[in-house]
Amino acid sequence: MEDIEDLLAGGGVPPGFRLPVTAAVGVKPRSKSRSTVFQDSLKSPTSAKIPGTQTIYLKTFGCSHNQSDSEYMAGQLSAFGYNLSDNQDEADLWLINTWDPFFCTVKAPSQSAMETLITKCRDAQKPLVVAGCVPQGSRDLKELEGVSIVGVQQIDRVVEVVEETLKGYEVRLLTRKTLPALDLPKVRKNKFVEILPINVGCLGACTYCKTKHARGHLGSYTVDSLAGRVRAVVADGVKEIWLSSEDTGAYGRDIGVNLPILLNALVAELPSDGSTMLRIGMTNPPYILEHLKEIAEVLRHPWVYSFLHVPVQSGSDAILSTMNREYTVGEFRKVVDTLIELVPGMQIATDIICGFPGETDEDFVETVNLIKEYKLPQVHISQFYPRPGTPAARMKKVPSNVVKRRSRELTTVFESFTPYVGMEGKIERIWITDIATDGSHLVGHTKGYIQVLVAGSASMLGTSAMVKITSVGRWSVFGEVLEILTTNVTTRVNQNKEILACSNLNETCCSKESETCACGLKSSCEHTDDVKTIPSTPNGKEPDEARSQDLIGWLLRKRKNNSPLNNETEALESDEKPRLKDGVHEWVLVDKALLCGILLSFFTIVSVMLYLGYRDVSHQF
Structure with a gap:
C-alpha cells in the first residue's frame, strides 16, 4: 500500500478537533486473505462500542524520544476518552510504538521482540496499530502486512488511526512536512520527568545507521515554542526536563539558531529555587566543537546537570573515517578535556562499537587505550550488526567470534573502573524523581547525574534533598537523607x-x-x-x-x-x-482568641433565641 499523504492544507488539524474520515485519513478495508483475524474481530461486541470508550494497550520500545512520542499518543487517546491499560487481555486494541537497534543504535537487532508481540496480537484477534521507527524506516516489512501504521511525525493523529482501525480498516500515515505540536495532551510515564524533543532527524550520514530512514533530515522546533513548553511543564510540577533528539548538538542549524541560544533561553525559564533541573541530551562531537565554551557555561549553571552523552564509537581515526563520523579522536578528546576542565564535577558518557568492518587488532587496542585513559563512568558497548540498505552492510565483516571477544574484553576493562570511590562521606544535593527497581529505595541524581539511592517514602518524590554518601557501588551510590529541600523550607534531619x-x-x-x-x-x-x-x-x-x-x-x-x-x-x-508540648498542641494567642470568638457567638445566639421565645410567650397572653 502506498503512503497516504495528509490531505489537508497545513498538514494537520488542531489538537482536540476531529475531522470526517474521508478528509482526515486515507483508509482501505482489510483484505480477508491477508488478515482474516481482524475481520473476525469485527463481529465481536468490541466493534460495536462507541468510539472513545475502548481500552488501549500501549507498549513502548526504545529511546527517550520514542518514550516522549508514546506519552503524547497516550495523552491524546486519554483526552478522547480511551482507557489505557497494561493488561493485554482486557484491551480492545494494541498500540505498539516500536524502536529497533536495527535502525538507530549499534546493537544486534531486537526486532524479534516486536515480531513476537505482533504475532501474539494476531493470535489474540486484536486490532493492531504499529508506530515508531520500524514502520517509518522499513514500511514494507512482512510483519507489518495488514496492520495500521502511524509514522513518527504523525503521532498527533493517532486517535484517527485508532478509530479507523477499530472499525476494521488498515490505515497508514507516514509522510508529513510539519512537526507535531509540542502542546498536545500528554500522559507522562513519570509525572516528574518531561522528555522534550527539541529536533528530529539528523545531519549525519553514518555508514552503519538508518536514523534518516526513520526520522528524516534535521527538523528543529523554534526557541519560543520550546521555552513555552518548559514554562508549561514547570507549572505542571515537572522536576526534570530531558532534552531529547537524534543529535542535540545539531539543534537549530536548519532554522538559523544554535544549541547555546536554545539552552540559555530554557535555563531562563527554570525556577530560581532549583526545584527543576535540565538535562542535555546526546550530542555528537562535530556539532559542539565550535560552541564548547558556551555549552560549558550552561553546564555550570546550578540548575543544569553537569552531564553529557558524547558518542565516540571508536578510538581509531581509520575506523571513524570508515564510519563517516566526521570527527577525529583528537576532536573527541578536545570536547571531553574542555568540558572536564571548565565544568566542575563534569560526567561524560560515551558509546563504542566493537568489530566494525575493517577494524584490526591495532584499531581495537586504540579504542581500549582511549577508554582506559578517561575511565568514563558510563560506556555503552555494542557489537556491530549490519543494517540492510546501509553502506556498512556491504563491507567485509570482522568474524563474529572476534567481535564477541573484543566486546567481552572491552567490557571487562570498563567494569574494572571504580568511578565513585572517594565519594563516601561527601554531602551532595540530589533531585529525587523515581523509585528504584528494588522497590525499597528512591532514585535521585547529583548535579553530575550520578545515581544516588536513598531510603524514604514515595512522598519524597519530586523533592530535592541534601544527602550524605554512605557507600558506593559500581553503578550508583547510596546516601542518607540529611535535609529535604522545598521551595520555601528546608527540613533537616x-x-x-x-x-x-x-x-x-x-x-x-x-x-x-x-x-x-x-x-x-x-x-x-x-x-x-x-x-x-x-x-x-x-x-x-x-x-x-x-x-x-x-x-x-x-x-x-x-x-x-x-x-x-x-x-x-x-x-x-x-x-x-x-508547637507540640508532650504530644499536645500548645495554646497560643490565636487559639485563645478564636475560642473566645466561638464562645461569644454561642452565647449571643442563645440569648437571641431566649429573647425571641420570651416575646412569643408574652404575645400569647
Whole structure:
C-alpha cells in the first residue's frame, strides 16, 4: 500500500478537533486473505462500542524520544476518552510504538521482540496499530502486512488511526512536512520527568545507521515554542526536563539558531529555587566543537546537570573515517578535556562499537587505550550488526567470534573502573524523581547525574534533598537523607531525629553539628534543642511586622497543616504553626482568641433565641 499523504492544507488539524474520515485519513478495508483475524474481530461486541470508550494497550520500545512520542499518543487517546491499560487481555486494541537497534543504535537487532508481540496480537484477534521507527524506516516489512501504521511525525493523529482501525480498516500515515505540536495532551510515564524533543532527524550520514530512514533530515522546533513548553511543564510540577533528539548538538542549524541560544533561553525559564533541573541530551562531537565554551557555561549553571552523552564509537581515526563520523579522536578528546576542565564535577558518557568492518587488532587496542585513559563512568558497548540498505552492510565483516571477544574484553576493562570511590562521606544535593527497581529505595541524581539511592517514602518524590554518601557501588551510590529541600523550607534531619528548618536556599540554615550552614553557606547560627523554624518574610521584614500587615493570611496559614509529623521528616511551613508540648498542641494567642470568638457567638445566639421565645410567650397572653 502506498503512503497516504495528509490531505489537508497545513498538514494537520488542531489538537482536540476531529475531522470526517474521508478528509482526515486515507483508509482501505482489510483484505480477508491477508488478515482474516481482524475481520473476525469485527463481529465481536468490541466493534460495536462507541468510539472513545475502548481500552488501549500501549507498549513502548526504545529511546527517550520514542518514550516522549508514546506519552503524547497516550495523552491524546486519554483526552478522547480511551482507557489505557497494561493488561493485554482486557484491551480492545494494541498500540505498539516500536524502536529497533536495527535502525538507530549499534546493537544486534531486537526486532524479534516486536515480531513476537505482533504475532501474539494476531493470535489474540486484536486490532493492531504499529508506530515508531520500524514502520517509518522499513514500511514494507512482512510483519507489518495488514496492520495500521502511524509514522513518527504523525503521532498527533493517532486517535484517527485508532478509530479507523477499530472499525476494521488498515490505515497508514507516514509522510508529513510539519512537526507535531509540542502542546498536545500528554500522559507522562513519570509525572516528574518531561522528555522534550527539541529536533528530529539528523545531519549525519553514518555508514552503519538508518536514523534518516526513520526520522528524516534535521527538523528543529523554534526557541519560543520550546521555552513555552518548559514554562508549561514547570507549572505542571515537572522536576526534570530531558532534552531529547537524534543529535542535540545539531539543534537549530536548519532554522538559523544554535544549541547555546536554545539552552540559555530554557535555563531562563527554570525556577530560581532549583526545584527543576535540565538535562542535555546526546550530542555528537562535530556539532559542539565550535560552541564548547558556551555549552560549558550552561553546564555550570546550578540548575543544569553537569552531564553529557558524547558518542565516540571508536578510538581509531581509520575506523571513524570508515564510519563517516566526521570527527577525529583528537576532536573527541578536545570536547571531553574542555568540558572536564571548565565544568566542575563534569560526567561524560560515551558509546563504542566493537568489530566494525575493517577494524584490526591495532584499531581495537586504540579504542581500549582511549577508554582506559578517561575511565568514563558510563560506556555503552555494542557489537556491530549490519543494517540492510546501509553502506556498512556491504563491507567485509570482522568474524563474529572476534567481535564477541573484543566486546567481552572491552567490557571487562570498563567494569574494572571504580568511578565513585572517594565519594563516601561527601554531602551532595540530589533531585529525587523515581523509585528504584528494588522497590525499597528512591532514585535521585547529583548535579553530575550520578545515581544516588536513598531510603524514604514515595512522598519524597519530586523533592530535592541534601544527602550524605554512605557507600558506593559500581553503578550508583547510596546516601542518607540529611535535609529535604522545598521551595520555601528546608527540613533537616539529624542523628537524634530532631528537625531543624531554614527558609530557602538563600537564607541562613542552622545545624547543631557545625557552624557551616546546612545549605552550604558559612553563618553564625543559633542552636536550640527545640524545633526551630526561620520563616521567609517579604521585603526583609521581621515576622511580627509581616503578621501585622497580613493578619487574615496569617490566621489562615495558622489553621492549616496541623497534622502530626510524618515519619522522621516533614517540612515546617511557618513559625506560627502550633508547637507540640508532650504530644499536645500548645495554646497560643490565636487559639485563645478564636475560642473566645466561638464562645461569644454561642452565647449571643442563645440569648437571641431566649429573647425571641420570651416575646412569643408574652404575645400569647
